[in-house]
């Protein structure tokens with residue numbers, strides 16, 4: 001069925017939004033095969049976002065871990081993470097559809113910054129919904145969005161964080177669909193978003209595949225990526241789905257699975273069950289009554305109660321494996337990569353590396369790619385606090 005990955009996905013949205021989602025699905029189906037659209041998209045990725053990003057061999061960490069480790073360097077893309085790939089793709093699609101405005105939701109502000117950047121580049125108006133708690137926590141990103149010409153719209157309802165911002169953005173879209181595109185930030189939400197975001201992010205895997213064959217002469221044994229909503233992971237997995245390559249998604253283990261203070265939708269069978277959230281059927285962390293559970297992670301980008309529906313499908317069909325990395329193991333990986341290779345990773349990305357460190361025996365003598373989804377500049381305050389460092 002269209003818009004489904006096995007029994008996950010779908011389009012669970014209010015009646016008033018169905019025409020907009022269908023119009024979007026149609027426009028996307030056309031553009032992804034349209035030569036002119038693709039030429040413009042790949043041109044932006046190359047000349048504006050700085051692609052292709054390198055695939056960096058890590059000699060020091062390889063020696064330490066006993067494998068051949070490569071990093072796919074999304075931290076070197078414009079704005080410091082993979083999110084710009086999707087923001088540029090959707091902003092371009094919105095402009096092609098004749099829309100003049102984009103709106104987005106943001107938690108940590110990273111997706112808001114990517115959206116504001118793409119909107120500025122393509123001459124679109126931009127509104128970003130953000131919980132007031134998050135605005136206080138992420139002041140530099142609020143300033144960045146404003147400098148880029150976006151309107152940051154404070155959300156005071158509920159817990160004043162990401163899930164409330166999503167509700168407000170959906171409400172705005174209901175009232176403004178004629179002029180406005182909702183630029184969703186991960187491989188989540190109703191059809192066509194999960195497939196569309198995966199398509200715009202699939203550039204990561206396409207490049208990595210060419211680069212690893214160039215460097216090693218063969219495909220890698222394993223690919224490891226962190227999974228929030230699931231966009232950087234699906235973006236690198238896509239190019240290897242039909243190959244004999246282990247695909248490993250790493251969720252936020254927070255303070256440990258048993259504490260229930262985490263965002264590991266697959267690792268906690270009591271709390272992580274199929275449910276419907278923000279437009280799709282997928283795995284959702286919920287309490288015994290089916291209410292959305294609170295989550296915790298040291299990294300804001302992985303701190304969300306649901307995972308993209310295609311990941312639920314890849315797990316069920318056993319094509320991909322999923323595990324987790326705790327806050328503590330993430331911090332260890334963060335410091336190790338900084339010292340051993342001179343690369344300060346985003347805390348999200350450090351989860352993927354943390355998993356490899358904890359399971360290094362399994363990867364002895366193997367060729368491994370870790371998707372380094374972003375850079376760590378945004379996380380310095382969090383890390384200082386967590387490690388009890390002083391300025």
Ligand SMILES: *Cc1c(COP(=O)(O)O)cnc(C)c1O
Pocket residue numbers: 081082083110185186187226227228229230231232233301302346348349373374375
């Ligand atoms: C937002 C973010 C993530 C998590 O989002 P996905 O959609 O799962 O990729 C991971 N890494 C970085 C650096 C991010 O900014």
